[in-house]
């Protein structure tokens with residue numbers, strides 16, 4: 001029987017995009033608490049990134065300001081992380097945006113802008129990160145990639161359709177790369193949360209539809225960021241290799257696909 005170092009990431013190096021706030025911060029913090037050296041990528045809120053870093057256990061963690069929608073910035077970030085840490089073991093594609101653009105009320109210009117921005121940040125950015133990270137992982141003998149998707153990929157997103165489409169495409173990317181990268185010992189999977197208690201969802205949760213959103217789950221609440229992070233740690237852990245290609249739902253039984 002094999003013995004596993006359950007949920008222990010000592011000597012591992014981890015990149016979490018959007019690791020300065022919300023779900024990404026809980027993921028980065030949890031990896032640090034389990035022994036990993038962590039690099040977080042954020043867009044422009046340096047104060048939040050500095051605050052997050054200061055709260056991580058252990059030493060040697062770094063924060064990089066880069067827009068994941070910028071292909072050159074993505075490449076430079078991955079290169080500088082590998083130069084600093086010597087290798088990259090785990091990539092968590094967590095950074096994402098959700099822009100409201102309900103079809104009946106949006107101008108054609110706003111509609112196009114929402115699609116461009118959302119796909120660039122939620123799909124093309126993660127695809128580029130997968131490319132740059134996987135090339136490094138291939139050189140070092142393997143790794144893990146975990147993409148943060150959404151329940152919206154399955155249930156639909158009527159007021160932000162580009163968001164739902166970007167996450168459905170991210171699921172497909174996850175599955176394609178799980179097959180393509182298996183021979184290189186790179187294991188690729190996704191986590192699809194329902195509503196989570198973060199700034200991204202705060203406005204809706206605090207508004208008129210807050211009670212209805214909570215009632216979607218029989219637990220009558222939304223997830224905490226740490227509950228999403230828990231699934232990420234499983235997928236990154238030794239022993240989860242054969243779960244490559246899976247998409248774990250963390251939606252409090254609010255939607256079954």
Ligand code: NDP
Nearest residue numbers: 018021022023043044045067068095096195196198200201
């Ligand atoms: P938050 O809005 O709370 O945090 C977003 C994080 O991503 C911040 O660190 C932000 O950096 C960073 N970020 C955003 N855009 C970019 C970019 N272009 N380049 C680099 N960094 C960027 O998000 P959540 O924690 O709520 O969401 C995290 C992920 O989980 C997303 O992919 C989201 O789609 C997904 N998700 C969230 C749900 C929810 O209910 N909250 C439900 C289902 C899925 P900065 O602060 O500098 O802007």
